[in-house]
Amino acid sequence: MSVALRPRADDVLAGRLARSAAADGSWISTADFPAWLEERRRAHHFKVERIPFAELDGWSFAEDTGNLAHRTGRFFSVEGLSVTVGEGPFRHWEQPIIRQPEVGILGLVAKEFDGVLHFLMQAKMEPGNRNLLQLSPTVQATRSNYTKVHKGADVKYLEYFTDPERGRVVFDVLQSEHGSWFYRKANRNVLVEALDQVPQDDDFCWLTLGQIGELLRLDNVVNMDSRTVIACFPMGRSEQGALLPDAAVQSWVTLERSRHDVVVDRVPLAGLKDWERDENSLGRPDGRFFELVAVSVEAGSREVARWSQPLLEPTGPAVAAFLVRRIAGVHHLLVSARAEAGFLDTIELGPTVQCDPGNWRDVQAPPFLDTVLQAGPERVVYEALHSEEGGRFLHAEIRYLFVRADETQAPLDLPPGFQWVTPGQLNDLAGHAHYVNVQARTLLACLNSGAARLDDPA
Amino acid sequence: MSVALRPRADDVLAGRLARSAAADGSWISTADFPAWLEERRRAHHFKVERIPFAELDGWSFAEDTGNLAHRTGRFFSVEGLSVTVGEGPFRHWEQPIIRQPEVGILGLVAKEFDGVLHFLMQAKMEPGNRNLLQLSPTVQATRSNYTKVHKGADVKYLEYFTDPERGRVVFDVLQSEHGSWFYRKANRNVLVEALDQVPQDDDFCWLTLGQIGELLRLDNVVNMDSRTVIACFPMGRSEQGALLPDAAVQSWVTLERSRHDVVVDRVPLAGLKDWERDENSLGRPDGRFFELVAVSVEAGSREVARWSQPLLEPTGPAVAAFLVRRIAGVHHLLVSARAEAGFLDTIELGPTVQCDPGNWRDVQAPPFLDTVLQAGPERVVYEALHSEEGGRFLHAEIRYLFVRADETQAPLDLPPGFQWVTPGQLNDLAGHAHYVNVQARTLLACLNSGAARLDDPA
Numbered sequence: 001m002s003v004a005l006r007p008r009a010d011d012v013l014a015g016r017l018a019r020s021a022a023a024d025g026s027w028i029s030t031a032d033f034p035a036w037l038e039e040r041r042r043a044h045h046f047k048v049e050r051i052p053f054a055e056l057d058g059w060s061f062a063e064d065t066g067n068l069a070h071r072t073g074r075f076f077s078v079e080g081l082s083v084t085v086g087e088g089p090f091r092h093w094e095q096p097i098i099r100q101p102e103v104g105i106l107g108l109v110a111k112e113f114d115g116v117l118h119f120l121m122q123a124k125m126e127p128g129n130r131n132l133l134q135l136s137p138t139v140q141a142t143r144s145n146y147t148k149v150h151k152g153a154d155v156k157y158l159e160y161f162t163d164p165e166r167g168r169v170v171f172d173v174l175q176s177e178h179g180s181w182f183y184r185k186a187n188r189n190v191l192v193e194a195l196d197q198v199p200q201d202d203d204f205c206w207l208t209l210g211q212i213g214e215l216l217r218l219d220n221v222v223n224m225d226s227r228t229v230i231a232c233f234p235m236g237r238s239e240q241g242a243l244l245p246d247a248a249v250q251s252w253v254t255l256e257r258s259r260h261d262v263v264v265d266r267v268p269l270a271g272l273k274d275w276e277r278d279e280n281s282l283g284r285p286d287g288r289f290f291e292l293v294a295v296s297v298e299a300g301s302r303e304v305a306r307w308s309q310p311l312l313e314p315t316g317p318a319v320a321a322f323l324v325r326r327i328a329g330v331h332h333l334l335v336s337a338r339a340e341a342g343f344l345d346t347i348e349l350g351p352t353v354q355c356d357p358g359n360w361r362d363v364q365a366p367p368f369l370d371t372v373l374q375a376g377p378e379r380v381v382y383e384a385l386h387s388e389e390g391g392r393f394l395h396a397e398i399r400y401l402f403v404r405a406d407e408t409q410a411p412l413d414l415p416p417g418f419q420w421v422t423p424g425q426l427n428d429l430a431g432h433a434h435y436v437n438v439q440a441r442t443l444l445a446c447l448n449s450g451a452a453r454l455d456d457p458a
Numbered sequence: 459m460s461v462a463l464r465p466r467a468d469d470v471l472a473g474r475l476a477r478s479a480a481a482d483g484s485w486i487s488t489a490d491f492p493a494w495l496e497e498r499r500r501a502h503h504f505k506v507e508r509i510p511f512a513e514l515d516g517w518s519f520a521e522d523t524g525n526l527a528h529r530t531g532r533f534f535s536v537e538g539l540s541v542t543v544g545e546g547p548f549r550h551w552e553q554p555i556i557r558q559p560e561v562g563i564l565g566l567v568a569k570e571f572d573g574v575l576h577f578l579m580q581a582k583m584e585p586g587n588r589n590l591l592q593l594s595p596t597v598q599a600t601r602s603n604y605t606k607v608h609k610g611a612d613v614k615y616l617e618y619f620t621d622p623e624r625g626r627v628v629f630d631v632l633q634s635e636h637g638s639w640f641y642r643k644a645n646r647n648v649l650v651e652a653l654d655q656v657p658q659d660d661d662f663c664w665l666t667l668g669q670i671g672e673l674l675r676l677d678n679v680v681n682m683d684s685r686t687v688i689a690c691f692p693m694g695r696s697e698q699g700a701l702l703p704d705a706a707v708q709s710w711v712t713l714e715r716s717r718h719d720v721v722v723d724r725v726p727l728a729g730l731k732d733w734e735r736d737e738n739s740l741g742r743p744d745g746r747f748f749e750l751v752a753v754s755v756e757a758g759s760r761e762v763a764r765w766s767q768p769l770l771e772p773t774g775p776a777v778a779a780f781l782v783r784r785i786a787g788v789h790h791l792l793v794s795a796r797a798e799a800g801f802l803d804t805i806e807l808g809p810t811v812q813c814d815p816g817n818w819r820d821v822q823a824p825p826f827l828d829t830v831l832q833a834g835p836e837r838v839v840y841e842a843l844h845s846e847e848g849g850r851f852l853h854a855e856i857r858y859l860f861v862r863a864d865e866t867q868a869p870l871d872l873p874p875g876f877q878w879v880t881p882g883q884l885n886d887l888a889g890h891a892h893y894v895n896v897q898a899r900t901l902l903a904c905l906n907s908g909a910a911r912l913d914d915p916a
Contacts, residue, residue: 103715
């Protein structure tokens with residue numbers, strides 16, 4: 001029996017991704033894109049309204065636990081979490097958390113046009129998004145979605161991610177999402193290069209990586225699911241050197257993971273300390289963190305045209321920023337080891353700063369927050385507002401930044417829990433699960449796509 | 459401020475490891491090693507005796523939960539687990555499980571002698587080991603050990619793994635241990651190359667990787683903790699090709715992880731279905747799986763000279779084997795995706811076969827078990843008995859094998875949950891947490907050290 005072996009690694013991929021990052025599109029020019037998106041917006045009917053919990057259809061609070069769940073037991077539920085950590089101003093707390101044990105698919109289909117890789121992006125409505133319609137990956141589906149628990153239409157292009165014959169997998173890796181809001185959620189982040197002609201659908205467009213980068217410079221156009229997939233693109237950056245060898249970076253991650261004692265217990269949503277529920281929301285009297293609310297949705301371009309669901313609404317806009325330094329000629333990002341309660345494996349690497357400053361108004365602010373907030377325009381390399389998962393969060397916007405820093409602002413000798421790594425090191429870690437959190441991945445997507453260029457004068 | 463960057467990767471490491479794997483030792487010849495180990499055995503007093511639970515000192519069953527724990531709350535505890543899985547003959551069961559949330563250190567110190575890397579191995583007594591004394595890594599310590607909860611002596615050489623100035627980290631990665639017996643246990647697996655002279659202690663010897671390989675051909679000499687660290691050695695195998703590219707292997711792991719529904723709940727040890735406790739043991743009337751027992755220990759070379767503790771005793775010897783095929787000239791190993799109840803992230807890759815055949819005596823045997831058990835000597839490339847973690851398990855021996863197979867015995871077209879990967883692919887995956895289980899890592903250590911040579915005529 002004769003079998004052909006295949007090369008273990010794809011040596012030309014990094015070059016093809018770099019070419020795509022530098023190219024305008026064959027399918028639509030970047031200049032024409034806003035009109036296309038506006039046309040898609042007009043082609044559909046969207047309406048999202050806040051409703052009282054009692055008007056939720058199919059969702060209810062369980063009598064015993066108070067947990068909020070769908071009658072099918074699918075989609076997701078809102079439960080309680082009791083958390084104890086070993087450091088920081090908040091050592092013990094209780095909170096609601098979204099539990100969604102099914103692994104979903106965030107899948108992007110790629111194809112070459114005129115020798116340049118293009119990616120099939122979808123204009124997709126999500127009830128929690130600013131502007132409702134944003135660019136999602138080709139497929140963005142929970143298992144409940146694609147096994148059609150809601151009895152809606154088929155998920156388009158799903159077969160590229162379930163049938164290995166339809167394309168060539170470039171990467172396929174589980175990634176976590178917001179550890180403060182989700183309990184151990186993971187989605188497949190997948191890029192598949194199609195082998196044959198790909199049928200075209202109205203709500204889909206082919207864009208180069210460079211075009212996506214252009215759109216990432218705008219507020220609230222490229223959705224979170226797209227950003228996390230793009231963060232995993234193996235760009236093959238091999239910096240000439242780094243402050244720490246890769247093995248030392250990994251050792252630091254391992255040490256951070258083993259030194260943190262995070263005790264997390266699932267508890268009933270009813271009776272959470274410091275949280276109160278009324279007809280319309282579940283939140284905290286001190287107004288911190290987030291509220292749980294309910295919405296009704298009407299949409300003309302989704303699998304189901306009308307539904308209602310809970311959403312988590314953060315109380316204020318957050319900030320997520322990397323401080324950046326050129327060290328001996330090589331760019332380095334200041335990462336933090338974050339012990340978010342919902343992480344499966346204790347810590348993941350986040351941006352230098354990641355918080356809603358309002359939550360820290362009368363406690364010691366996190367390190368480097370002031371350095372980010374007070375940065376003048378000459379230090380800001382990149383800045384944009386992006387929406388987090390619009391299927392679960394309502395108007396959860398984060399201001400994402402890269403901010404240049406010097407030795408006085410961000411020293412080489414760092415406080416515990418911080419480390420300097422190169423963009424290449426962070427990108428390589430994003431090739432495996434449990435290393436890079438979703439906020440850091442948005443910023444990494446900005447680097448991979450060229451939206452943020454660390455060499456640019458600010 | 460002038461800062462020197464360091465290369466991200468160590469390009470000469472793989473060559474240095476290969477040289478060490480091919481070399482006899484400068485410190486002791488392999489021929490003289492048995493006499494050295496015997497001398498260490500005679501230098502100390504060891505005695506292990508089964509005792510009733512009531513004679514355990516410091517350990518007791520909690521009145522409410524029946525959980526078995528130490529009065530300090532440290533070390534480990536034995537609790538209950540309720541498990542539901544989606545496939546296989548055992549779909550739901552309850553079982554005792556060892557819970558040890560602290561991350562321990564399995565650390566090996568390396569140093570060059572005469573241009574060849576040697577590794578500092580320790581002759582270490584563990585109560586559950588066959589022969590009691592086996593070769594452990596330089597440091598093998600739980601956090602309870604090295605923070606001296608038991609008020610014993612300092613852990614020798616610990617500073618190499620807690621003080622970054624003492625050496626150069628080659629790798630440092632969390633790895634799981636037995637998912638059927640431990641609840642989400644992880645230890646740091648670390649290799650540090652010492653920068654300066656290393657002081658020598660009586661119970662320690664310097665061996666080359668090749669010498670360790672020779673000893674791995676013997677039964678019960680190299681302990682589990684050594685084997686798992688050696689499995690992580692980055693040998694830099696880059697096979698000319700593979701049946702699946704690395705990205706496709708990773709995609710398969712991701713798919714296996716997302717398709718398994720494993721529901722695991724911690725429950726009290728008291729009242730577990732199908733388990734009964736008497737004065738001397740906690741086990742199953744049908745004699746399957748394992749018993750929990752207690753021992754008293756006297757030892758002259760450990761931090762504490764006398765203690766008692768629970769141990770988990772499997773009811774029969776197990777088998778763990780890789781089927782091996784040369785496919786288009788390149789060796790491939792048949793891995794299985796194993797959903798063990800105690801794994802943090804659903805599945806890890808195990809050997810083709812991993813079980814105690816006695817547990818399967820009246821149910822459908824696992825795939826490929828007969829192929830392994832019935833292999834004639836002409837197909838067995840490697841075979842040895844090794845002990846699992848002697849600090850937690852009593853006489854837990856596994857017969858480890860590499861067995862050559864052909865298309866009729868192990869086809870390219872595989873049942874679900876199995877995949878062909880190269881040794882290099884498996885070795886690369888062992889560079890990160892949650893990919894390769896501890897039994898597969900023992901077999902990988904045999905490859906890395908040359909104990910098993912797939913090119914040898916069987």
